[in-house]
Amino acid sequence: MTKNAIIMFSGDFDKAMAGMIIANGAAAMGNEVTVFFTFWGLNLLRKPGKVKVKKTTMDAMFGSMMPRGPEKAKLSKMTWATGQMKKTMKRKHVQEITELMTQAQAMGVKFIACTMSMDVMGIQKEELIDGLEFAGVATYIGTADESTITLFI
């Protein structure tokens, strides 16, 4: 089966949309798709609410300053227009980011959270959505090596 590997490094709304549209499209082509969420992209996997976990002061500070989940993500350019862009997308029937992520998982797209980024950002498993796998760079390379397409977003 054709494999595709996407690195979701950015946590920006527009880039997340691109990543998830590609992931859904690739899954719809019948491909086996893996998305590795690392660094800022990790924030896209966070649950929207605050989760009670033990953290150091620094980790807690980082955690509170970064967006909790895709709904909190902002455009990479014209950040002030994020709300307007979302309204326009809704009016034009573009699927919402959370829906695209749920749909991707339902279509069998594998979501992998980078454990090193989790550690650096002080994000714990309990704070992330369900259905994830946890791994590092070797897993990415292993998959990318067998993939026909690999993207860094």
Next chain:
Amino acid sequence: MAVKEIDARGLQCPGPIVEVFKAINALKPGDEIRIQVTDRGFLEDVKTWCRKTGNVLVSLEDGQPIKAVIRKK
């Protein structure tokens, strides 16, 4: 032979292709999908989708909406 009608009018990319994929998985070989789509990209996308997945594009009609018939391999 079963025919599955899909109304994907109003859906944006990748919606229509996702609908086609979901529908084809639920069908048997030889069954057909008849789909209506307003997303302009679908006109090219459906050709590539059929070529890559090996399903047969029986007919493709440009218009508003675009109409396509796909047969499961």
